[in-house]
Amino acid sequence: MAIAANIAIALSKYVAAAVTSSPAMLAEAFHSTADSCNEFLLLFGVRRSERPPDELHPFGHGKELYFWSLVVAIVIFGLGAGCSLDDGISRLLHPTTTIKPGWNYATLGIAAVFESYSWYVSRKELMARRKPGQTLWRVIRSSKDPSVFTVFVEDSAALAGIAIAAIGIAVGQTLHNPYFDPAASVLIGLLLAGVAMLLANESRELLLGERAPLRLIQRVKGIIRSEPSVEEVGDLFTMQLGPDEVLLAVALRFSSHLRVQELEATIDRLEQKIRREAPVIKRIFIEAESLKRRLAA
Numbered sequence: 001m002a003i004a005a006n007i008a009i010a011l012s013k014y015v016a017a018a019v020t021s022s023p024a025m026l027a028e029a030f031h032s033t034a035d036s037c038n039e040f041l042l043l044f045g046v047r048r049s050e051r052p053p054d055e056l057h058p059f060g061h062g063k064e065l066y067f068w069s070l071v072v073a074i075v076i077f078g079l080g081a082g083c084s085l086d087d088g089i090s091r092l093l094h095p096t097t098t099i100k101p102g103w104n105y106a107t108l109g110i111a112a113v114f115e116s117y118s119w120y121v122s123r124k125e126l127m128a129r130r131k132p133g134q135t136l137w138r139v140i141r142s143s144k145d146p147s148v149f150t151v152f153v154e155d156s157a158a159l160a161g162i163a164i165a166a167i168g169i170a171v172g173q174t175l176h177n178p179y180f181d182p183a184a185s186v187l188i189g190l191l192l193a194g195v196a197m198l199l200a201n202e203s204r205e206l207l208l209g210e211r212a213p214l215r216l217i218q219r220v221k222g223i224i225r226s227e228p229s230v231e232e233v234g235d236l237f238t239m240q241l242g243p244d245e246v247l248l249a250v251a252l253r254f255s256s257h258l259r260v261q262e263l264e265a266t267i268d269r270l271e272q273k274i275r276r277e278a279p280v281i282k283r284i285f286i287e288a289e290s291l292k293r294r295l296a297a
Contacts, residue, residue, distance in 0.1 A: 003043070005118075006036040009111050016107040022098045023091040024165035024184035025107070027084035031161050031188060032111070034080035035154055038072040042147050045069065049242055059283065062242020063207060069146030070203035076154075077196035081189045088185030095178035104169050112162050119155035126152050131215065142213055144206065145243035150199055157195045161188045212238035212246045216278060220248065223274055229255050229266045234289070238281075247283040248274070254288055263288055 010032035017026040045068025053060045098104075123136075125148055130139045143149040168184020171177070211217070217238060224233055234251030241247050254263055271284050 003036060003039045005114055006032055006039060009114060010036055012107050013111070016103045019103050020098050020100050021096055022101075022104050022165075022169055023088055023182040024168045024188065025104050026087055027185035027188040028108070028111070028161055028165050030083040030087075031080050031158065031192060034076050034192070035158060037075050037079065038150070038154060041068050041072050041075065042150060045071075046147055059241055059247065060245065062245045065146055065242065066203050066206040069150055070200060070207065072146075072150060073196045073200035073203060076192055076199065081192035081196060084185050084189030084192060086189075088182045088189055091182035091185065092179060095182065097178055098169060098172060098181050101169055101173050105166065108162050108166050112159065115155055115158045115162065119152070119159055122148070122152040122155050141202070144210075144213075144240050146199075146203060146206070147243070149202070153195055153199060157191055160191055164188055164191070206240060209239045212240055212248075212280075216246070216280065219278055220250075220274060220281070223277055224250065224252065224270060227266065227270055229258055229262075230270075231255055234287075241282070244280050245283075246278075246281045247285075248281050249285040249287070251287040251289065 010029055013025055013029035013032055016022070017029050042065075045065040048068070049062050049065035051061045051064075126139055126143070127136070129143065129145075129148070130136075134142070140149045140153065164184050164187050168180045168187070172180030217236065220238075221233060221236065224230055230252050232253040234253065236250040237248075239247045254266065258266065267286050267288060270286065274281055274284060
């Protein structure tokens with residue numbers, strides 16, 4: 001439904017741009033086209049990431065969502081920012097007069113209503129994951145689900161783009177100056193370039209194997225240290241395998257008086273407790289120093 005609405009908005013912007021010869025409106029049409037493609041790509045990525053593990057991908061396909069979110073950033077930069085900047089700069093060098101501006105205002109007003117509702121829904125979803133004391137920016141930076149923060153960032157950029165286009169068209173019309181409209185197109189292109197770089201950086205971090213949130217790591221350490229048989233927690237590594245899937249690898253030193261069977265039972269108990277209290281951790285690898293020494297002996 002959201003994809004269909006974005007396509008309809010994009011088509012209406014193309015019609016308005018054709019009727020009025022407005023560079024800013026054409027930039028907004030490019031913007032909505034990129035948004036439509038991106039929602040489809042994210043939906044495709046979500047479905048691909050939900051496939052179960054197989055022989056070639058034993059840890060599952062969760063990171064495929066991160067790959068497609070990177071593709072989204074490329075689409076925003078190439079289609080949205082690139083086309084807007086190219087047309088805006090061209091029209092600055094060869095300005096034309098925008099006609100029938102009422103088409104622009106009506107189209108932008110309708111788009112603003114739909115985008116505002118989408119922005120409200122995506123913000124509500126993002127804030128549902130907010131920890132106490134976190135700012136909205138920190139929520140975005142700490143989120144491991146591109147399907148949530150990407151939509152919110154795109155919706156925010158869409159509202160900003162509509163405002164820039166409306167101001168550029170209105171000021172140009174009021175002052176009878178043909179440069180404000182294409183200047184708005186350039187600003188929209190720069191806005192989209194910034195959004196693309198932000199999303200690309202977030203996707204890059206996740207693709208490279210970003211650690212789990214610090215709160216989760218501290219919780220896991222607390223669970224491990226609550227086990228009386230654990231004398232020391234060594235290296236503890238985590239990696240985000242997907243929005244709700246984390247890998248944990250930790251080296252532990254257990255009490256030397258434990259027998260091998262007791263060590264194995266303790267490790268099983270620890271794994272069950274971690275999975276129960278931190279269900280997002282799907283893969284657990286515990287290296288027992290005491291067990292290694294005994295097996296070596």
